[in-house]
Amino acid sequence: MYPSREQVTLLMRHIHACRFVYNNSLEQKIRAYEQEGRKLSCFDLNNRLPALKEEHPWLKEVNSQSLQSANKNLDNAFTRFFREKKGFPRFKSKKNPVQSFQVPQHYRVNFKQRKIKFPKIGEFKTVFHRVFTGKMKYATVSVTSTKKWFVSILVDDGVAEPAPAPFSLDTTIGIDVGLKDFATLSTGEKIENPHYMKTSLQRLKVLQRMVSRxxxxSKNREKAIQRLARCHEKTANQRNDFLHKLSFRVVSENQAIAVESLNVGGMMKNHHLAQGIGDVSWSMFFTMLEYKCQRYGKTLLKIGRFDPSxxxxxxxxxxxQDLALSDREWICPDCGTHHDRDINAxxxxxxFALQEQNLVGVSGAERTVEPVDSPQ
Incomplete structure (x- = not known):
């Protein structure tokens, strides 16, 4: 979106108001539980909004449904915490790189004039990614640290997800991710790691020093922060573009994709590898594979993280058993096969993934608990 200066002020007011309501509601829920032992529902929090508006009159200038959406998001965060153990909800900070608020309804989209209109804010010139049809649910307006505005619209097109297509040994591919090579396919192809963060690290250090000085x-500090944010944004955009293209290619060329479940959070605790692991973004790649498989009727197979593949x-x-991490190639003592470590994995x-599916015709390596070394 391309708002005017006056509209930017209104948009930022909505963002600040929704963040304020979210934090205030979170504080009320914590206090009510600690002092009175009762739980406040989303309905209870919305009933407290009129009194909060009287106490803070500037909230009246904001779309009321956007404030109610903030309470709904908080309620969903608590639901995820209790059901999925996703972590206790935290207070939102104005220093977060991406700020956003939601508009549940009463907004209009005009594809011909390339504009979108929000209540209490006005019309915006908008570049649409694509033309959609269906029932519009809610719109999420967000701003990045580089002052770029975006709107994401949830649409129910009424089209059911395609059923997963049948797969076989020949239409399934295995993927082993790594740091030296981003991914190694079971076909023998290796995808080179682009190292976007490593490439721009020197420039980021220079820009960070300019900010600290x-x-x-001051205005000069704000300009330096913007230069640093643009460099970070470019690195993130390069990484996302690479991951989107690779995941789409893999999903398009195969009926099933087999990957290994990784404890990325635990691996990030190793300070020797944390920067490299954060640069490759394995978790984001697996997430892209998962939702694209659902979208195109493909199957994503996962094996346990403790299988010595x-x-x-x-x-x-x-x-x-004595294979070290530095050994990139090895020869099997039993059959004499020469293995590339990543391709073999x-x-x-x-x-392993196909054996779990009990697919007929799969033979070769068997998962074992006890060592199967030949007697010396």
Whole structure:
């Protein structure tokens, strides 16, 4: 979206108001539970909004349904905390890189004039990603740290998700992710790691030093912060573009994709590998694979994170226990097969995933608990 200066003021007022209501409601829920032992529902929080508006009159200038959406988001956060153990809801900060608010209804979209109109704000010149049809649910307006405005509209098009297509050994691919090569496919292809963060790291350090040298609160510091934010944004956009193109290609060319479940959060605690793991964004890649498989009727297969896929010979099943992380190639003592560590792991991931599906015709490596080394 391309708002005017006056509209930017109104949009930021909505963002500040929704963040204020969210934090205020979170404080009320915590206090009510600690002092009185009762739980406040979303209905109770919305009933307190009129009194909150009398106490803070500037809230009356904001769309009331956007404030109610903030309470609904808080209620959903508590639901995820209790049901899915996603973490206790935290207070929102105005320093977050992306700020947003929601408009549930009464907004209008005009594709011909390329405009969108929100209540109490007005019309905006908008570049639409695509023309959609269906029932519009709610719109999420967001602003990035580089002062770019976006609107995301949830639409119910009434089209059911396609049923997963049948797959076989030949139409399934295994993927082993890594740091040296971003991904290794069971076909033997290796996807090079682009290292976007490593490439721009020197420039980021220079820009960060320029920010730290500027006086806090000055205009020059704000300009330096914007330059730093644009560099971070470019790196993130490069990474997202790479992940989108690769995930779409993998989903388009195969009926089923087999991957290994990884504890990325635990791996990030290793300070020697944390920066490299954060740069490759494995979790985002797996998320893209998951929703694109659902969209196009494909199947995503996952195996356990403790399966020694790289240490097992994909040809005979021999388990090489003394395989170190630095060993990128090895020869099976039983059958004499020469293995590339990553390719062998990708093949085993594929076989393990298909064995769980009880697919006929899958043979070779078998998962074992006890070592299967031949007697010396």
């Amino acid at each position: 500027k006086k806090k609160g 790289s240490k097992i010979c994909s040809n005979c099943g021999y388990l090489k 990708a093949i085993n991931i594929k076989k």
